Amino acid sequence: MSDTLTTAPRSAGAPLAPTDATPMLAVRGVKTFYGNIMALKGVDVDVHRGEIVTLIGSNGAGKSTLMMTIFGQPRAREGQILYEGRDITQMPTHEIAHLKIAQSPEGRRIFPRMTVFENLQMGASVDGFAHFEQDLEKVFVLFPRLKERINQRGGTLSGGEQQMLAIGRALMSRPRLLMLDEPSLGLAPLIVKQIFDAIRELNRAEGLTVFLVEQNAFHALKLAHRGYVLVNGLVTLSGEGRELLERPEVRAAYLEGGKH
């Protein structure tokens, strides 16, 4: 196995002091493989504190792979992932979660035979249930539908409800960095708007840092401070959200399909 990049730049083990110059999350030259197939071919992404950053790209570009690689599922074979200056590339997945990074993953991954309430409890376990009632109330304000469904099993919810539950579950951990994988997938336009408004509000009011993966490029770029475009496992473009919206190649590839 190649270990050139994973071991070399560890700088004597001392984590850098997090300053404003240090990104909250830094992905450096990450390569991820599925068997022999390289899904990420050296990706660099920065997310700064208080930012909403979006990663757009078409199906199969590697967006969800990057999200999961940050959690070590699968592990990056090369490159580094730094969280607040600390190398988390080889850290066990559950310990990464304890750094208060939360993810609403691809496919939602609701626990199907647990109730909505239990699913939310699972989200709160990282936070040690210290603010459970309070956070639960917040999630219910955001998604009143979940309150109606509280004793229903996760597997019996509709796709949209599961999406809300996945986001709610991620919020229950009081994350400092919230990672959302296609929160708009399978949702009615009205609810998409509601969710994007909620993300904007969480970011503005509480300074929550958000890393958002989206196929819905128009909404995502409008919402985000900065964006990255991922094509076939490589970042091809990056810049401010609104700036990217104007770029002809982005418009051509992701916006003028008509259905957005």
Next chain:
Amino acid sequence: MEVFIQQLINGLTLGSIYGLIAIGYTMVFGIIGMVNFAHGDVFMVSTFVALICFLLLTTVLGITSIFLALAIVLVVAMFFTSLTNWAIERVAYRPLRGSFRLAPMISAIGMSIFLANFVQVSQGPRNKPVPPMVTDVIVLMDSGGYQVTLAWKQVIIMVVTAALLMGFWYLVQKTSLGRAQRACEQDRKMAALLGINVDHTISLTFVIGAALAAVAGVMYMMYYGVAHFADGFVPGVKAFTAAVLGGIGSLPGAVLGGLLIGLIETFWSAYFSIEYKDVAAFSILAITLIFMPQGLLGRPEVEKV
């Protein structure tokens, strides 16, 4: 009629023991999708721990209260059996996680052979008897020579089983440990993303399964008054049958399956042929697998969200 009631009592007693063992199979299968073929031998080890501990307490330490002795035996056996199973998982199964599906099962068969042989060599190949204990019976019915009796032993087995199952149910359904356990069973990767230490949770599953098997082991030692190195295999396979009959992965199913297998075996012995009682139990395994692979309370395989 009297025979029927008597066999019902006997069957439920035996079924309680099978049910307790079956939970270990079904939990491990639920969480890592592996049939732990060594589980029956872990049960057998617990009968030896129970026997040794019981003899130590009553002869060396001179404890005269049988109930006190049994209570201590129960705790000691649960502890040592859990420790054994924890170590087995650590040594024989965890290194194979992520390997191909059959690897841990083959390792489990190896572990089963190892445990049986280890006990045979260290404890000897013969039946190890304990003096009969708790021999009182309650006569429920007496009609012309045939007495329907309920032995205190049987009462103890059923009551202890019911109490522990309730405690176990509470643990799984209401505590955060149980919730983590169920989460890992339903989606291990997601559980890890939510900060659950999956390896610990899997260890915990083996520990709980072994603790319940140890309860069965103590009951078995008390009921039959012997321990034997080969007594892991047949009860183990029957408990596995119980887990399959109830629906592998389902906890209530394991208990229900255990009771049913206990009843079927006892009634078969009473009305047909005691020599072929094992055939009855194993036929159930084959029939279930052919006609109803999801079992009585199991989930159908198609569940993709």
